[in-house]
Amino acid sequence: MSVTDEYLNNNEGFAGSFTGPLSLAPARHMAVVTCMDARMNIFAILGLHEGDAHVIRNAGGVVTDDTIRSLAISQRLLGTRQIMVIHHTDCGMLTFTDDVFKREIEEETGLRPWWAPESFPDLEDDVRQSIRRIEVNPFLPCTADVRGFVFDVATGRLTEVK
């Protein structure tokens, strides 16, 4: 059985005890921006309930134009007002540089990516960078309550970045 089919099989069990639809707009008016990392079960880490908060995830949990697109829709159409930005220890984004990653792809494919890979050398600095990108963005109406954190994959604990 493929991994996808195994997950579909798991979903049969999930649907069997599913308790029905919730509202589209997040009940707690929260949007979480975090990394795609496989170890981060955000619902468990934050004690989220289904329906509470938007969850936006990409490589690094960095704020790109696509993150801004998602946050603009989240705030303007679905009423979120607060943002948590969460990076984590042992992140893959700490292990390479944009220049090398782009050069390797160009050497293999003949095409240089037109997007920045968004690697970063320092976790806390990049949390601050992500928050700053949100704060100065002209398309987001609610930037007063944005807080940043590092999740420790060894302890499960969040530490706020000031």
Add this chain to the structure above:
Amino acid sequence: MSVTDEYLNNNEGFAGSFTGPLSLAPARHMAVVTCMDARMNIFAILGLHEGDAHVIRNAGGVVTDDTIRSLAISQRLLGTRQIMVIHHTDCGMLTFTDDVFKREIEEETGLRPWWAPESFPDLEDDVRQSIRRIEVNPFLPCTADVRGFVFDVATGRLTEVK
């Protein structure tokens, strides 16, 4: 107590029973691309275990340059080989058009977004569009095992899009 502080408080409990670090690379070589929707607890829906799969989420679960950036890092640096694309019923992306959303922002801020909001009128068509964007992308080495689904927020069930 703010919502953020409540979630930090929840995290104290989570960390108290945390069982320690897993590997950086996803154990099941899977990357899931899905919507930021607050009702979608992807770990529960798919029966994922921590460490299994990358989870990439944005407004709609659409494939943008940032999704490709995340998938390129996922496949090239962290060894994922399969992709599940999951949209869902009652999605906010079905409720507006790009033109109106961009015009409203321009009227309010004086700036027209330079990114497409990526609204879509048909769920299954947009799942196919997202898969197609992955299949033709030159930066992704593994595009043979990409499957698309719609999650029904009323029943909890995934249905494959062919």
